[in-house]
Amino acid sequence: MTAADLPAVEAIAAQVHPGYPEEAAIFAERLRLYPPGCRVFAPDGAAVLAYLVSHPWHLLQPPPLDSLLGALPDLPSTYYIHDLALLPQTRGSGAARAVVQALAEHALASGMSNMSLVAVNASTGFWERNGFAVHHEPALAAKLRSYDAAAQLMIRRLG
Ligand SMILES: CC(C)(COP(=O)(O)OP(=O)(O)OC[C@H]1O[C@@H](n2cnc3c(N)ncnc32)[C@H](O)[C@@H]1OP(=O)(O)O)[C@@H](O)C(=O)NCCC(=O)NCCS
Known part of the structure; x- marks a missing residue:
């Protein structure tokens, strides 16, 4: 992902995640802070068809x-x-x-022992098929509800 891709990324987010609106500044900040974790899928070298945003962080402290x-x-x-x-x-x-497998290899090579995320939009099954497991953390319940009623913290061990 480059700064030139941000309008396309924002358009995909608006289409795919209407229930989870985020300001354009959020994507721009992630790209500025951690470019290797921000990827786009543009198979013909033109239209952006998918994106992924990721970065090193604190385990069990998902950002709101x-x-x-x-x-x-x-x-x-x-x-x-x-x-x-x-x-x-x-x-x-x-x-x-x-892209999830590429990220796992990047994270492991960066010295990380796990990956984590908040699964929303009924995506838990997809993440389970990609090596993640739901982690029940009562202290996070209120923060997870700020995503959606069924949001789950999920963790994949690496290595
Ligand atoms: C979730 C998403 C990234 C998955 O990508 P995809 O191309 O649809 O998934 P794939 O075709 O690679 O699926 C891989 C496997 O996961 C399964 N899967 C995909 N989405 C699933 C879901 N919502 N629930 C259960 N299983 C799912 C597929 O059946 C497939 O299983 P298989 O390996 O046994 O055949 C995509 O559907 C998407 O962008 N959804 C909208 C945004 C979203 O919800 N993102 C996740 C937010 S945390």
Whole structure:
């Protein structure tokens, strides 16, 4: 992902995640803070059909929806996937599985022992097929409800 991709990323987010609105500044900040964690899928070199945003973070401390991070931690304890979104015509292509695997290899090579995320939009089954498991953390219940009523913290161990 480059800054030039941000309008397309925002358009995909608006289409795919109407129930989870985030300001354009959120995507721009993630890209500025951690470019290697921000990816787009543009198979013909033109239209952006999917994006993924991720970065090192604190385990069991998912950022609230639509919030700026400020800075990344000096000592991260998880590799956090903020969002993965494919336009409908791109789903089922294997692109999602491929980018999650690429991210797992990047996170492991960066010294991380796990990846984590907040699964929304009934995506828990997809993440389970990609090695993640639901982690029940009562202290996080209120924050997870700020995403949606069924949001779940999920963790994948690496290595
Ligand atoms: C979730 C998403 C990224 C998955 O990508 P996809 O291309 O549809 O998934 P894939 O085709 O690679 O599916 C891989 C596997 O997960 C399964 N799967 C996909 N979405 C699923 C879901 N919502 N629930 C259960 N299983 C699911 C597929 O059946 C497939 O299983 P298989 O390996 O046994 O055949 C995509 O559907 C999407 O962008 N959805 C909207 C945005 C979203 O919800 N993002 C996640 C927010 S945390």
